Amino acid sequence: MSKRTRKTLSFYKFVERFPNEEACREYLYSFKWKDGFVCPVCGNQHCYTLKGFGRYQCTKCRHQTSLTANTIMHSTHLPLHKWFWAIYLVSCDKRGISALALSGKIEVSYKSAWYMLKRIREAMRMRDAHYTLCGVVELDDSYFGAKIKGNRGRKAGNQGVFVAVSMSKEHTPIYLKMQVTDNIQIPSVQNFVTNNIAPGSTVQTDSFRSYIKPLAKNYIHESEDFNPNSKHLKWLHQIIANAKAFINGTYHGTSTKHLQMYLSEFCFRFNRRSFGGKIFDRLLVAMVG
Ligand SMILES: [Zn+2]
Numbered sequence: 001m002s003k004r005t006r007k008t009l010s011f012y013k014f015v016e017r018f019p020n021e022e023a024c025r026e027y028l029y030s031f032k033w034k035d036g037f038v039c040p041v042c043g044n045q046h047c048y049t050l051k052g053f054g055r056y057q058c059t060k061c062r063h064q065t066s067l068t069a070n071t072i073m074h075s076t077h078l079p080l081h082k083w084f085w086a087i088y089l090v091s092c093d094k095r096g097i098s099a100l101a102l103s104g105k106i107e108v109s110y111k112s113a114w115y116m117l118k119r120i121r122e123a124m125r126m127r128d129a130h131y132t133l134c135g136v137v138e139l140d141d142s143y144f145g146a147k148i149k150g151n152r153g154r155k156a157g158n159q160g161v162f163v164a165v166s167m168s169k170e171h172t173p174i175y176l177k178m179q180v181t182d183n184i185q186i187p188s189v190q191n192f193v194t195n196n197i198a199p200g201s202t203v204q205t206d207s208f209r210s211y212i213k214p215l216a217k218n219y220i221h222e223s224e225d226f227n228p229n230s231k232h233l234k235w236l237h238q239i240i241a242n243a244k245a246f247i248n249g250t251y252h253g254t255s256t257k258h259l260q261m262y263l264s265e266f267c268f269r270f271n272r273r274s275f276g277g278k279i280f281d282r283l284l285v286a287m288v289g
Pocket of ligand 1: 039040041042043044058059060061062063
């Protein structure tokens with residue numbers, strides 16, 4: 001991670017930088033075609049600018065494209081300016097923003113605000129899906145959502161989630177992944193581990209039996225019985241507590257149907273917690289990428 005920048009982009013600076021649709025369009029253009037226009041069909045580098053919502057036509061094959069084509073903002077019929085506001089509002093508060101609050105702030109319907117947030121969170125999830133954890137990795141499962149009566153510890157809630165975090169040499173967390181799962185059985189653990197943790201990594205878990213087989217072959221597996229006084233998985237348990245507070249605080253709990261979206265948002269923020277004011281740009285990159 002590069003040098004720490006804690007300053008967030010101020011409201012005033014945001015309005016100054018993006019006063020209207022045109023400014024947003026120019027900014028997005030510089031992100032998407034940083035070396036100039038390239039036709040996605042034939043590779044030609046010349047285009048006509050068409051009137052209306054940021055459309056461009058290739059001078060050679062006449063293919064029409066737009067700034068938002070093939071991005072997560074594609075065909076939403078919402079002005080770019082509103083998207084920029086939504087991305088800014090999501091990025092400037094670590095507690096996130098609810099669809100109700102967003103709809104009031106940028107004057108779109110609740111349905112549109114919900115849809116925008118859904119797409120922003122999907123961009124966050126896709127961005128983080130590129131990364132693989134390596135080195136020393138703490139791994140555990142947790143349960144989110146409504147409590148199941150009479151259950152404690154494992155299976156206290158109704159939705160299982162795998163949580164893994166890579167650790168630095170100084171034993172501080174670096175990168176976090178959270179994934180909803182139907183169960184904590186061996187094939188599910190295997191699937192999560194293979195997709196998210198690089199072979200050769202040291203993986204620390206509790207002594208739950210489902211972790212033994214998936215980690216036996218390609219990983220160094222360190223397991224310990226749960227002990228509240230041990231440092232083993234200490235960070236991971238703290239992160240899980242924070243994720244639950246985030247979801248309960250901002251979204252007042254959530255149906256398990258949308259849980260992955262909120263977990264992806266939590267992970268995206270956590271993984272960029274030292275980026276400060278650059279979060280807005282990072283999120284925009286994620287939206288366009
Ligand atoms: Zn073309």
